[in-house]
Amino acid sequence: MTLVVKVGGADGNAIAPVLDELAHRTDCVLVHGGSSEVDRLGEALGRPSEYYTSPSGVVSRRSDPAHLEVLVLALAGRVQTELVRGLLARGARAVGLSGVDGGLLRAKRKEGARAVIDGHVVRLHDDRSGSVEAVRAELLTVLLRSGYLPVVGPPAVTDAGEVVNVDADRAAARVAGALGAEALVLLTNVPGLLRDPDDPASRIPRIPRAEWETALAYAKGRMRKKLLAARDAVEAGVPRAVIGPSDRPDPVRKALDGEGTVIE
Amino acid sequence: MTLVVKVGGADGNAIAPVLDELAHRTDCVLVHGGSSEVDRLGEALGRPSEYYTSPSGVVSRRSDPAHLEVLVLALAGRVQTELVRGLLARGARAVGLSGVDGGLLRAKRKEGARAVIDGHVVRLHDDRSGSVEAVRAELLTVLLRSGYLPVVGPPAVTDAGEVVNVDADRAAARVAGALGAEALVLLTNVPGLLRDPDDPASRIPRIPRAEWETALAYAKGRMRKKLLAARDAVEAGVPRAVIGPSDRPDPVRKALDGEGTVIE
Structure with missing residues (x-):
């Protein structure tokens, strides 16, 4: 059975233990x-990243055309090449794919993304972000069947052929659902969902369906998107x-053994 | 039978007719x-490209680590995404692969590249360029068999796991050889090899083996690398x-019909 593992891909996330294991x-x-x-690349190009807060309180990256260009360079260019190189050096036949390759991640562009700026709700007209609606899993199964390890990241592509940014956690959930994966493992720099973000010992080991809404209340920022991704995967039929x-040896096996927060 | 087509991928090369046809x-x-x-990206990042001339008169791009980083961003990030997007929009299931993906283009790093600077021969110690020694064609055949169109570009990877720049024309020749292609088509912004570079009517239509050395004398700069690539391919068993x-409709068919310079 197939396994889908998501990592941050850059600073603040320990990548080496993941590559060692995979x-x-x-x-x-x-x-x-x-x-x-x-x-970092946006700074170097004089186009620093901008973030905005939606009326419902979700913080997102600004993806106007100039910022999207930076994102494509950084993710499809640098991060993916570095991950593939690292896996090759460890003996794995890794192949990097953006969501544009083979139309792998089909996204719907966000219509009228709205931001709260100085207390006012403003529509972002030139936003190039979206959400993954479908995964063309055939490209992945062709590669998996031949012994390759697909390394997948944003951007995605719309039916109209536009390149758009998508959330990588939620894209991973879609990939897991489309492949009928046995599990989705979301690796990050914290031990799991914490009841108290300042206390690593307050990890919530397991979230059954009935306690979902309560758990979501503990999740802030990036962790909130991870929980939503975990729910997407489970709703798409992924068992857990x-x-x-x-940042520990065998992070995938340990996660599968329950050392984290399990959503099922 | 498989066909390998090489394009410049950016300014000064008409790409649309090639994508329309492929x-x-x-x-x-x-x-x-x-x-x-x-x-262009090097300029934007404050790391403008540098070129050097070898003692034998060949002009090459400087590929020290800082410049190689720019090359990876521009080629694996921007150019490849744009070509794949353009092919997808035309209905082709294109998949972008750098030479690092699956260890596709295995290169040998140039040992002691030498440059002529102010009349002196200087060794470039930190040069990250190489030449393709082997192509792992299996990844391409797996994709071709499943109906995908592989889009391949530099960088390549060494056995030691280093990412290096390679010449794309000569990489294309290696790919054609490894696939046992029926032909290698090198598309560019001139009608073919010209006897007089200023006279488009002076095209040499065909170079038989016996006239090889004479023809090479006409070739300057980029055209010289294209001729060497054409020879590499023919020597590797590619029929022509x-x-x-x-920059014309159906550029590939016309090239195969002999409207260019044919090396066989």
Whole structure:
């Protein structure tokens, strides 16, 4: 059975233990983000990243055409090449794919994204972001069947052929659903969902369906998107999703053993 | 039989006619360069491209680590995404691969590249360029068999796992050889090899083996690398290589019909 593992892809996320482990697994897809690389390249190009807050309180990256260009360079160019190189060096036949390759991640562009600026709700007309609506899993199964390890990241592509930014956690959930994966493992820099963000010992080990809404109340910022991704995967038929840390040996196996927050 | 087509990938090369035509072919691999995109991004990042001349008179791009980073961003990030998007929009299931993906282009790093600077021969110690020694064609055949159109470009990877720049024309020749292609088509912005570079009517239509050395004398700069690539391909068993212009409808068919310079 296939496994989908998501990592941050850049600073603040320990990547080496993940690559060490995945190089010895078969039938696995690695999905990556890489926000800090996008930020760094944007600074170097004089186009620093901008973030906005939606009326419902979700913080998102600004993806106007100039910023989207930076994102494509950083993720499809630098982060993906570095992950593939790292896996190759460990003996895995990794192949990098953006969501544009083969139309892998089909997205719907966000219509009228809205931002709260100085207390006013403003429509963002030139936003090039979207959400993944469909995954053309055939490209992944062709590669998996031949012993390759697909490494997948944003951007995605719309039916109209536009390149758009998508959230990598939620894209990973879609990939897991489309492949009928046995599990989605979301690796990050915290031990899991914490009741108290300042207390690593306050990890919530398991979230059954009935306690979903309560758990979501604890989740702030990036963790909120991870929980939503975990729910997407479970609703798409993936038996379980686990959120766990990447900075320890065998982070995937440990997550699958329940050392993290398990959503089922 | 498989066909390998090489395009420049950026400014000064008409790409649209090539994409229009390839979207309706099967069993084809597109190889790209994109020097002008690398130059442009280097300028934007405050790391303008540098070129050097070897003692034998060949001009090459400087690929120290800082410049190689720009090349990876521009080619694997921007140029490849744009070509894949353009092919997708025309209905082709294109998949972008750098030479690092799956260890596709295995290169040997140039040992002690030498440059002539102010009349002195200087060794470039930190040069990250190489030449393709082997192509792992299996990844391409897996994709071709499943109806995908591989879009391949630099960088390549060494056995030691280093990312290096390689010449895209000569990489295309290696790909054609490894696939046992029926032909290598090198598309560019001139009608073929010209006896007089200022006279488009002076095209040399065909170069038989016996006239090889004479023909090479006419070739300057980029054209010289194209001729060497054409020879590489023919020596690797490809029945013929054609150098022709991309700025006309059906540039590939016309090149195969002999409207260019045919090397066989």
